[in-house]
Amino acid sequence: MSFFxxxxxxxxxxxxxxxxxxxxxxxxxxxxIIFLLLFTQLFSNLGRFISGGTLTYTxxxxxxxxxxxxxxxxxxxxTAVVDDIKSGxxxxxxxxxxxxxxxLFGRLLSDxxxxxxxxxxxxxxxxxxxxxxxxxxxGYLLVIFTVAFFGLAWSGISLALGLKTxxxxxxxxxxxxxxxxxxxxxxxxxxxxxMPGWMQNVSNxxxxxxxxxxxxxxxxxxxxxxxxxxxxxxxxTILQAFGVIxxxxxxxxxxxxxxxxxxxx
Amino acid sequence: MPGIVDVSQLVKTYGDGTKAxxxxxxxxxxxxxxxxxxxxxAGKSTTIKILTTLLQKTSGSASxxxxxxxxxxxxxxxxxxxxxxxTVVDEDLTGRENLVLQxxxxxMHGPAIKERVDELLKIVDLTDAxxxxxxxxSGGMKKRLxxxxxxxxxxxxxxxxxxxxxxxxxxxxxxxxxxxRLNEQGITIxxxxxxxxxxxxxxxxxAIVDLGEIVAQGTxxxxxxxxxxxxxxxxFENSSMNGGDVRTKARQxxxxxxxxxxxxxxxxxxxxxxxxxxxxxxxxxxxxxxDAHIRLSSIGVSSPTLDDVFLKHTGKRxxxxxxxxxxxxxxxxxxxx
Numbered sequence: 001m002s003f004f005x006x007x008x009x010x011x012x013x014x015x016x017x018x019x020x021x022x023x024x025x026x027x028x029x030x031x032x033i034i035f036l037l038l039f040t041q042l043f044s045n046l047g048r049f050i051s052g053g054t055l056t057y058t059x060x061x062x063x064x065x066x067x068x069x070x071x072x073x074x075x076x077x078x079t080a081v082v083d084d085i086k087s088g089x090x091x092x093x094x095x096x097x098x099x100x101x102x103x104l105f106g107r108l109l110s111d112x113x114x115x116x117x118x119x120x121x122x123x124x125x126x127x128x129x130x131x132x133x134x135x136x137x138x139g140y141l142l143v144i145f146t147v148a149f150f151g152l153a154w155s156g157i158s159l160a161l162g163l164k165t166x167x168x169x170x171x172x173x174x175x176x177x178x179x180x181x182x183x184x185x186x187x188x189x190x191x192x193x194x195m196p197g198w199m200q201n202v203s204n205x206x207x208x209x210x211x212x213x214x215x216x217x218x219x220x221x222x223x224x225x226x227x228x229x230x231x232x233x234x235x236x237t238i239l240q241a242f243g244v245i246x247x248x249x250x251x252x253x254x255x256x257x258x259x260x261x262x263x264x265x
Numbered sequence: 266m267p268g269i270v271d272v273s274q275l276v277k278t279y280g281d282g283t284k285a286x287x288x289x290x291x292x293x294x295x296x297x298x299x300x301x302x303x304x305x306x307a308g309k310s311t312t313i314k315i316l317t318t319l320l321q322k323t324s325g326s327a328s329x330x331x332x333x334x335x336x337x338x339x340x341x342x343x344x345x346x347x348x349x350x351x352t353v354v355d356e357d358l359t360g361r362e363n364l365v366l367q368x369x370x371x372x373m374h375g376p377a378i379k380e381r382v383d384e385l386l387k388i389v390d391l392t393d394a395x396x397x398x399x400x401x402x403s404g405g406m407k408k409r410l411x412x413x414x415x416x417x418x419x420x421x422x423x424x425x426x427x428x429x430x431x432x433x434x435x436x437x438x439x440x441x442x443x444x445x446r447l448n449e450q451g452i453t454i455x456x457x458x459x460x461x462x463x464x465x466x467x468x469x470x471x472a473i474v475d476l477g478e479i480v481a482q483g484t485x486x487x488x489x490x491x492x493x494x495x496x497x498x499x500x501f502e503n504s505s506m507n508g509g510d511v512r513t514k515a516r517q518x519x520x521x522x523x524x525x526x527x528x529x530x531x532x533x534x535x536x537x538x539x540x541x542x543x544x545x546x547x548x549x550x551x552x553x554x555x556d557a558h559i560r561l562s563s564i565g566v567s568s569p570t571l572d573d574v575f576l577k578h579t580g581k582r583x584x585x586x587x588x589x590x591x592x593x594x595x596x597x598x599x600x601x602x
Contacts, residue, residue, distance in 0.1 A: 002372055009369040017357040020398070088353040092414075095317050095347040097339060098370040265321070 006099045010106030011113070014080070018114060028076060029118055032069040035061070036125055039189075050191045051226040060226075062126045063143075063216035064188030066119055067208060070147050071183070073115045074154035075175035078162030081107065085166055085263070100264050104256070107159070108152060115151035116144055134221025135233060142218050142233075146241065150211045153245050156252025163259035188212045191226055207244050214241030267331060268292035269422055269453050270299075270316060274325035277311050285311040287477035288325065293455055293470075298448045300464040300471030301457045304581045308477040309457045310350060313424050316455075317347045330421060343371070346415030350426040352407045356400030360391050360410050363399055364417055371418035378417075385413040389443065405436030412440065422453040429460060441467065459583050461571040471571075473578050480578040485571055492569040492577060494527050495543030497550070500534035500563035511559060512536055518557045523550070530576055534563065537576065 018025060040058040047057035084090040093103060123131075123140060133139045161171045183189065185199055186208035192200055203209045213224060217237055222229040224237055270293035277286040286308040293299040303309050314320035315327055318338040327334045329341045354363050364385060368378035386392045389409040394402065399410060408428065415423060428444070429437040441463050448454050448467070458464060464471060465485045472482035481488060501511045515536055519526055525546060528539040540546055544566045554561055575583050 006370065009366060013355065013358065013366055016362070017355070020357045088349045088351050089355060091319055091349060092347070092353045093370060094319055095342060095345070096367070096370040097342045097372055 002097070003099045003102050003105070006102035007106040007109060010098075010103060011109040014107065014110035015113065017080075018110070024076060025114075025118070028072040029069065029121065031072060032065045032118075032122055033125065035065045035068065036122065036129070040065075040129075043189075046190065046194075050194060051220075051222065051229070054229050055220055055222065055226065056130065058126065058129050059131045059220055060191070060216070061189055062122075062131050063212050063219055064183070064186075065126075066122055066143065066147055066215055067150065067188055067212050068179075068183055069118050069122055070115050070151045071154060071179055072175070073118055074111060074151045075158045075171065075179075077107065077111045077155040078158030078160075078171040079168040081159055081162045082166055082168045082171065085163075090263070094264060100261075103264075104159075104260050108155060108253075111155040112148045112152055116148050119144055119147045131219065133219055134230070135218045139218030139221075139233070142238070143215050146211065146214050146238070146245075149242070149249070150245050153249030153252055156249060156254075156256045160252060160255040160259055163256065163263055182206060182208050186212060187216075193225065207248055210241040210244040214238045267328075269295040269297075269330055270455060271328045271331075272312070272316070272325070273327070275312065275315065275322055275327050276324045277308070277315060277320070278323045285477055286315075289474065289477070289479045291472050291479060291482060293453060296448075296451055296453055297470060298444075298454045298468050299456065300468035301455060301474065302461075302464065302471055302575065302583070303457075303474035304579055304583070306476075307474045307579075309474060310426055312474070313347075313426050313455075313457065317345055317424050318342060319347075343418070344421045346418070346420035346423045348411055348415045348423070348425045348428055350430070352404070352411045354399045354402075354407050354410050354414065357398060359396050359398050360402070360406075361386065361395040363410060364414055367414040368417045373418060381417055381419075385416055388416075389413045390439070405432050405439070408432055408436065408440065409443075412443065416447070420452065422455065423447065425454065425456045425458075427457055427459065429458060429463075461575065461583060465571050473575060475579040475581075481574065485574075488574045489569045489571065492539065492573055494539040494541050495566055495568055496573050497538040497540060497543045497546065498532060498534070498563070498565045498567070499536045499538060499550075499561060501536075502560040502562045506559065514557065515554065515559055518553055518559065522553050528577065530580065532582075537573075539573070539577075 040061050044057050047053065047055055047060060050060055158171055158175065161174060185202045186206040187203055188208060192203060195203060214237055217234040220229060221232060223231050223234055273290045274288045275286055276288050278284050301309055311320065315322045315334060316329055318334055318341055321335065330344055332341050334341060358366065361382060364382040365378055368381060386395050389412060391406060391410060394406060399407060402410065412428060429440050444454055445467055468485060470484050472479050503511060505511055506514060512531060512535065516529055519529060519538060523546065525540045526538055530537045547564060547566060572582065
């Protein structure tokens with residue numbers, strides 16, 4: 001099957017490009033790391049209010065920062081596709097017998113790999129700051145799986161935007177415009193109870209909140225409203241998040257596939 | 266006998282109604298070095314895109330090596346090599362990596378790729394730079410690498426869209442030399458270019474397209490013969506005289522007094538006049554213009570070239586743009602995402 005070998009070769013290409021342009025990784029890691037090092041210190045007193053003092057704010061916010069990182073990493077996916085369209089590299093590939101779907105699959109594979117690598121960096125850094133996983137290594141594997149799954153679904157947005165607009169600036173612009181509003185109106189950086197009422201309503205429908213809650217539980221071992229910790233895995237919260245992410249993924253990757261077919265044919 | 270490229274009544278109308286190709290018919294024979302010439306926007310690139318399966322035709326038929334460009338697209342992709350107008354290499358990969366990736370996409374495997382890549386690096390003189398990133402290559406090196414990537418899978422036919430535009434004369438000569446060698450090895454070459462001297466030297470046959478239609482085709486020799494006249498290039502000191510256009514005035518003089526003139530075309534500096542035995546006409550011409558008070562700044566006679574053929578059929582001179590996008594890109598360093 002040429003699908004898997006083609007996807008693999010293109011995955012390797014993307015990874016080489018990424019490693020040779022470390023500045024890109026640096027940019028998408030820079031903000032999350034600043035949040036992890038400074039923002040959590042700035043708001044360290046919040047820890048007392050959020051969980052009744054059982055959690056440090058750093059431990060609480062790690063989940064939100066992990067997700068923020070997935071966000072910014074996934075948004076660069078679309079710009080890489082725009083680059084291949086503009087440079088003519090996509091056309092060059094299309095004049096070869098390469099499997100068409102493998103072009104897209106190789107791209108997504110490298111996006112997932114990248115977001116996982118960046119997540120590991122953040123978790124290690126958080127560990128150094130005293131954030132110990134309440135559910136052990138299994139919990140962290142679950143966190144990484146969730147982030148990868150979310151990254152895949154979120155990449156679909158930037159890929160679809162890239163394929164539709166064929167403009168890297170537009171992708172970056174939209175990414176910049178939606179990142180913070182979505183992040184601030186979610187449970188990424190504060191608990192639900194801490195928000196004003198209207199924002200709680202927004203947060204309850206914000207997909208970011210679902211994903212963050214599913215990542216936070218394995219890290220903290222607390223239940224959803226942080227009243228009880230040491231409960232281990234909260235499968236209800238985790239599975240609910242998987243459902244939401246799958247829903248987003250079907251829409252965004254469906255749109256990507258549709259737009260990609262249009263570009264390819 | 267059907268050719269390796271067969272195009273009949275090919276039409277391409279884009280979504281916005283632009284008719285890029287309006288029913289062209291031509292054949293390229295196996296092993297031929299075929300020139301496909303025309304001014305910008307004539308429909309050359311559109312035709313190449315259809316033949317290389319990147320674009321759907323509107324109507325008519327087109328086949329490559331007897332394979333239908335639409336129903337047999339997958340088979341065609343295995344036997345063609347395609348070079349775009351813009352140089353397309355991945356600047357983050359090394360020269361060798363670019364070639365290996367292309368081999369992999371062409372469904373080649375392991376040792377076969379390695380052997381072929383080494384061979385190609387030698388052919389295009391990039392062995393020493395093979396493990397440097399293509400982003401650090403000069404424009405000529407990138408173009409050579411790009412050409413090599415189209416050859417990895419030993420294609421039967423090469424489609425080249427302006428392969429030497431924007432290169433310095435040395436790199437250009439090198440590319441033409443490679444192409445000549447490839448053609449001698451039996452690869453059919455289908456090329457668009459603005460360098461008519463090379464076309465004259467290398468192309469066995471050519472077709473000239475203008476506004477989506479083929480206006481002339483044949484061997485360079487036949488096409489020049491067809492003009493059958495020398496061209497006399499006249500330059501005027503002023504573009505107007507006595508309130509009238511000097512070209513109009515000069516045309517009147519030519520039409521009244523010179524029977525041997527077969528065609529008159531406007532040029533940048535004045536007029537180009539086609540006539541049998543043009544050089545014998547010069548003294549008379551000078552006298553006649555003197556009598557009519559038209560002041561000449563220059564006069565030159567030449568036997569027909571492909572440039573004249575091109576001018577006759579399209580009304581335009583082919584223009585070689587020495588500063589290309591490839592160069593301006595180089596000026597700003599490596600492109601990044």
